[in-house]
Amino acid sequence: MRDPHRGLRSHRRTQFYIREAAENDANLIDRLNRLQRDQPRWDNFYGHMFTEDVEQILPWEDDPDSGFSVAIEPHNSDVENLITEGLNSPSGPSSRLETAVRYHLSWIADMMLRGQAVYEIDLLADADGRKVAFRTGWIPQGSIDKRRGRYIQYVPEALGEGRKHKGCYYIQLDEEKLIWTQLPPPVRNTLRRAASTLAEASTQQSTPSNMLLTRVQEFKLKQFKDKQAREVLSATKDLGWHARWLFDDQMTSPYIAWRHLEFQRFKILLRDAGIASLNRALALAGVAIGFEAQVVLRGALLESDIDRAQDELWAGKRPLSELLTMHA
Structure with missing residues (x-):
C-alpha cells in the first residue's frame, strides 16, 4: 500500500x-x-x-x-x-x-x-x-x-x-x-427513538415464517405487516427514511415523495x-x-432546494418522478 x-x-x-x-x-x-x-x-x-x-x-x-x-x-x-x-x-x-x-x-x-x-x-x-x-x-x-x-x-x-x-x-x-x-439534541433524540423501534421491528422479521410454519390460525399476515409498517414509518417520519420502499403500499404517492425529500434534508x-x-x-x-x-x-x-421542491410538491407544479430523482 x-x-x-x-x-x-x-x-x-x-x-x-x-x-x-x-x-x-x-x-x-x-x-x-x-x-x-x-x-x-x-x-x-x-x-x-x-x-x-x-x-x-x-x-x-x-x-x-x-x-x-x-x-x-x-x-x-x-x-x-x-x-x-x-x-x-x-x-x-x-x-x-x-x-x-x-x-x-x-x-x-x-x-x-x-x-x-x-x-x-x-x-x-x-x-x-x-x-x-x-x-x-x-x-x-x-x-x-x-x-x-x-x-x-x-x-x-x-x-x-x-x-x-x-x-x-x-x-x-x-x-x-x-x-x-x-447533531443537535432534538435530532439525536429522534435517532434514539428510531433506533429503538427499528431494533424491535427487526426482531420480528422471522415471525411470519414461524407463524405460518406452525400453522397458527389466529395469525393474520396482513395485519402483522400493516402494524410493522406503521411502527417503522412513524419512528422514522422526522428523518424521512422510506425503508427502501418496503412499505410503499401504506403511503400515497405524494407522501412517498415528501418523505424522500425529508430524507435528503436529513x-x-x-x-x-x-x-x-x-x-x-x-x-x-x-x-x-x-x-x-x-x-x-x-x-x-442544498436545504433551500428541498424547501423549494416541497413547495412545488404541495402546489402540484412538479412531477413526482422528478422529485424522487433528487439526491443529496
Whole structure:
C-alpha cells in the first residue's frame, strides 16, 4: 500500500484499536460499554439498511448528469494533494479529492448516527521538525472521557502509559487537536427513538415464517405487516427514511415523495456538519503547516432546494418522478 507519509514523524496522541484488543481487560470493556450505553444501536436488519442509506451522502462526481464536484478554495494543486492524502480511508490514502472526502463524510455520518464523532488531527514532521503534512486519526467511539478537566482516552494496557483511572489504563490527549462533530439534541433524540423501534421491528422479521410454519390460525399476515409498517414509518417520519420502499403500499404517492425529500434534508444536515468540522480541521492543520484551504461541494443539493421542491410538491407544479430523482 502506498504511504505518502513514510519517513515523517507523527505527533498523534490518540490510539485506534478494535474492541477485541481489550477483551482481556474487563474494566476497559465495562468502561466502554458505559460510555456507549446511551448511543443508538443499529446492528439489526432495519438498522443496517438505514445506516447504509444514510452513508450514501454525496452524489458521484463521475456522473455527467449530477453537476457535482468537490474542490478546495483557494485552489492549489499541492494543497489539494496534501488534503487528499491526509484524509483517512479504509483502503489507505485516496488518489482523488472526491474519493477522500466521500470516505471521510461517510465515516463521520456513521459516527454521528451513534453519538459524537471525534477524530484527531495528526501533524506530521520531517527530519528537521517542520510540520509538512497531516492525517486524520480515527478514534474508537466511546473511548474518550474527561479527568480533572482534561480529555483522556481509555486504552488497552499495551497502548497505555502505565497510568490508571477508575481501574482503566489511559493516555492524556491534546484537546486542541481533537475535532468534534455532533447533531443537535432534538435530532439525536429522534435517532434514539428510531433506533429503538427499528431494533424491535427487526426482531420480528422471522415471525411470519414461524407463524405460518406452525400453522397458527389466529395469525393474520396482513395485519402483522400493516402494524410493522406503521411502527417503522412513524419512528422514522422526522428523518424521512422510506425503508427502501418496503412499505410503499401504506403511503400515497405524494407522501412517498415528501418523505424522500425529508430524507435528503436529513442527509444534508449530516453532510454539512461533516464539512464544517472538516474545514475546522483544515484550518488547524493549515496554521501549523502553512496553507489556507476549505473544501467546497459544487453542485450539491442544498436545504433551500428541498424547501423549494416541497413547495412545488404541495402546489402540484412538479412531477413526482422528478422529485424522487433528487439526491443529496
